[in-house]
Amino acid sequence: xxxxxxxxxxxxxxxxxxxxxxxxxxxxxxxxxxxxxxxxxxxxxxxxxxxxxxxxxxxxxxxxxxxxxxxxxxxxxxxxxxxxxxxxxxxxxxxxxxxxxxxxxxxxxxxxxxxxxxxxxxxxxxxxxxxxxxxxxxxxxxxxxxxxxxxxxxxxxxxxxxxxxxxxxxxxxxxxxxxxxxxxxxxxxxxxxxxxxxxxxxxxxxxxxxxxxxxxxxxxxxxxxxxxxxxxxxxxxxxxxxxxxxxxxxxxxxxxxxxxxxxxxxxxxxxxxxxxxxxxxxxxxxxxxxxxxxxxxxxxxxxxxxxxxxxxxxxxxxxxxxxxxxxxxxxxxx
Amino acid sequence: xxxxxxxxxxxxxxxxxxxxxxxxxxxxxxxxxxxxxxxxxxxxxxxxxxxxxxxxxxxxxxxxxxxxxxxxxxxxxxxxxxxxxxxxxxxxxxxxxxxxxxxxxxxxxxxxxxxxxxxxxxxxxxxxxxxxxxxxxxxxxxxxxxxxxxxxxxxxxxxxxxxxxxxxxxxxxxxxxxxxxxxxxxxxxxxxxxxxxxxxxxxxxxxxxxxxxxxxxxxxxxxxxxxxxxxxxxxxxxxxxxxxxxxxxxxxxxxxxxxxxxxxx
Ligand SMILES: Cc1cc2nc3c(=O)[nH]c(=O)nc-3n(C[C@H](O)[C@H](O)[C@H](O)COP(=O)(O)OP(=O)(O)OC[C@H]3O[C@@H](n4cnc5c(N)ncnc54)[C@H](O)[C@@H]3O)c2cc1C
Ligand SMILES: Nc1ncnc2c1ncn2[C@@H]1O[C@H](COP(=O)(O)O)[C@@H](O)[C@H]1O
Numbered sequence: 001x002x003x004x005x006x007x008x009x010x011x012x013x014x015x016x017x018x019x020x021x022x023x024x025x026x027x028x029x030x031x032x033x034x035x036x037x038x039x040x041x042x043x044x045x046x047x048x049x050x051x052x053x054x055x056x057x058x059x060x061x062x063x064x065x066x067x068x069x070x071x072x073x074x075x076x077x078x079x080x081x082x083x084x085x086x087x088x089x090x091x092x093x094x095x096x097x098x099x100x101x102x103x104x105x106x107x108x109x110x111x112x113x114x115x116x117x118x119x120x121x122x123x124x125x126x127x128x129x130x131x132x133x134x135x136x137x138x139x140x141x142x143x144x145x146x147x148x149x150x151x152x153x154x155x156x157x158x159x160x161x162x163x164x165x166x167x168x169x170x171x172x173x174x175x176x177x178x179x180x181x182x183x184x185x186x187x188x189x190x191x192x193x194x195x196x197x198x199x200x201x202x203x204x205x206x207x208x209x210x211x212x213x214x215x216x217x218x219x220x221x222x223x224x225x226x227x228x229x230x231x232x233x234x235x236x237x238x239x240x241x242x243x244x245x246x247x248x249x250x251x252x253x254x255x256x257x258x259x260x261x262x263x264x265x266x267x268x269x270x271x272x273x274x275x276x277x278x279x280x281x282x283x284x285x286x287x288x289x290x291x292x293x294x295x296x297x298x299x300x301x302x303x304x305x306x307x308x309x310x311x312x313x314x315x316x317x318x319x320x321x322x323x324x325x326x327x328x329x330x331x332x333x334x
Numbered sequence: 335x336x337x338x339x340x341x342x343x344x345x346x347x348x349x350x351x352x353x354x355x356x357x358x359x360x361x362x363x364x365x366x367x368x369x370x371x372x373x374x375x376x377x378x379x380x381x382x383x384x385x386x387x388x389x390x391x392x393x394x395x396x397x398x399x400x401x402x403x404x405x406x407x408x409x410x411x412x413x414x415x416x417x418x419x420x421x422x423x424x425x426x427x428x429x430x431x432x433x434x435x436x437x438x439x440x441x442x443x444x445x446x447x448x449x450x451x452x453x454x455x456x457x458x459x460x461x462x463x464x465x466x467x468x469x470x471x472x473x474x475x476x477x478x479x480x481x482x483x484x485x486x487x488x489x490x491x492x493x494x495x496x497x498x499x500x501x502x503x504x505x506x507x508x509x510x511x512x513x514x515x516x517x518x519x520x521x522x523x524x525x526x527x528x529x530x531x532x533x534x535x536x537x538x539x540x541x542x543x544x545x546x547x548x549x550x551x552x553x554x555x556x557x558x559x560x561x562x563x564x565x566x567x568x569x570x571x572x573x574x575x576x577x578x579x580x581x582x583x584x585x586x587x588x589x590x591x592x593x594x595x596x597x598x599x
Binding site for chain 2 (some may be wrong): 011014058074075076081099100101103104105106107108109110111112114115116117118119122134138139140141142143144145146147148149150151152153188190191192193194195196197198199200206207208209211212236253254255260261268269279280283286290292298303304306307308309310311312313316317320321324325328
């Protein structure tokens with residue numbers, strides 16, 4: 001039986017925590033299949049401490065390709081390296097995060113190795129009897145869930161929605177095997193060139209990494225009122241989201257948009273303020289662990305998926321909430 | 335510039351109804367539209383043509399009905415269209431769909447750019463654009479939010495990634511998938527609609543594009559849908575109504591309690 005592989009992902013020189021979430025998923029699958037769990041790391045100057053961290057978090061093996069040409073993500077060289085590794089080791093399952101990188105790289109690779117790929121999965125399991133990977137994902141704007149399998153080709157590939165599971169916890173006593181692989185220059189040839197990264201200065205925390213997201217909708221009434229959303233997010237150490245109505249009105253730029261035609265997020269807490277909960281919005285946030293909704297319309301769709309719903313005027317609720325959080329923080333700080 | 339834009343016709347899902355018994359979408363009376371993100375791809379292609387001349391060709395794989403989508407794209411300002419329609423294409427997953435579209439694009443030939451929507455609202459995978467790039471061995475920019483410049487066989491683009499933007503330079507021909515930040519789609523004009531009526535849209539099957547039948551339709555698709563079901567919403571869902579000072583105080587206290595209990599503060 002081939003191994004279960006997860007792609008470790010770097011973002012700006014650091015391993016991102018989705019890498020550990022994938023190990024958590026992978027561990028469960030590898031145990032059921034009675035096979036080894038491996039992480040694949042592609043990058044430049046891959047520090048030993050990162051490799052050790054992957055092992056502590058559950059990897060039995062770590063494949064490392066460390067090359068100057070892999071410093072920044074570019075789909076062609078990354079894909080060529082992964083395809084070569086897949087051909088050599090024939091993994092049974094290969095998981096990556098459904099980040100912009102995973103969603104670009106995995107389909108490029110899957111085409112070339114002629115295997116199936118399931119996008120943005122939220123549940124993964126092994127089918128009794130056949131040992132096939134059962135990949136469940138939301139489709140049609142989250143209206144349905146579909147379970148998909150790849151019965152005849154290997155590896156079975158999937159991208160996994162970030163935050164849809166907890167990161168595996170480290171166990172410093174674990175040991176694992178580290179395999180360094182080298183490739184010839186021609187593998188890294190690319191028709192694209194990485195130019196630069198431009199940080200979004202308007203967000204302290206990126207939406208996809210945020211534990212808490214505070215989102216505002218048209219119910220805020222005026223762009224100035226968005227300051228309350230910004231303040232609440234800052235107090236909670238969270239990121240700011242928005243509905244499409246808000247983005248279309250220019251109250252917040254597009255990178256903040258959550259939903260079908262915006263970002264898909266899954267934070268520990270999603271606070272929806274003045275958002276009706278149209279299915280296109282819900283499609284982007286319904287897998288959040290907790291949802292708090294504030295809306296003056298008791299029939300708003302958003303309440304159907306909220307753990308806690310407050311029916312009332314946000315103009316009254318937000319200022320008081322901000323005040324109470326400040327008081328609480330002051331008290332805690334003493 | 336010769337630009338190919340693959341578009342998909344999808345059900346209008348803004349007020350989708352699900353059959354609670356079968357867990358499938360109620361399709362009766364549901365209107366078909368161009369996949370919303372593909373409108374941005376079409377718009378960007380037309381703008382490039384308007385700036386530097388050339389031709390925009392839309393292609394769509396789907397039932398005959400998808401002709402409507404192609405005609406609409408032409409009414410917006412695209413020049414030509416091709417429909418990929420054949421029983422043998424039915425049941426294609428993203429692998430087989432990319433395969434068919436890549437073969438069609440190769441047959442069209444001599445193109446500089448392929449511009450796709452980032453994802454379609456029904457399948458919602460975002461895999462077809464990268465799949466086309468892979469089949470054609472072309473450089474790729476996904477989540478593209480801006481075309482910065484095109485000259486001397488190169489294109490510079492900006493893409494939306496976690497925490498900011500990234501800029502890339504790709505050799506042409508290249509494949510882009512676009513997000514809605516890239517443009518603002520125009521509406522079809524009356525003149526465009528008249529023109530669209532007159533444009534002959536060829537319909538291609540597997541032989542026309544020289545694709546191996548082993549690689550298309552259900553037979554060519556490595557994935558299988560095992561089960562479709564409606565998600566169960568399992569939230570305890572407590573509701574509090576604010577109608578006076580006292581209930582306002584209570585509601586906010588409740589939020590505080592919630593944040594503290596869940597260790598979110
Ligand atoms: C193809 C397609 C793709 C789409 N993609 C997205 C997407 O990615 N993301 C997205 O968000 N939308 C998307 N939409 C749009 C979506 O259908 C909704 O139009 C949008 O989400 C509504 O935004 P909203 O909730 O802010 O506004 P509204 O629906 O207008 O809701 C405002 C809410 O605020 C409440 N409110 C008003 N005043 C107050 C007050 N004082 N206090 C408390 N509550 C108040 C109202 O009761 C109401 O429920 C898409 C639509 C289509 C057709
Ligand atoms: N059947 C199809 N015909 C033409 N283009 C398609 C088709 N399916 C997908 N596409 C293109 O690929 C993009 C991504 O679709 P998807 O991978 O299905 O989410 C769409 O926005 C279209 O540009």
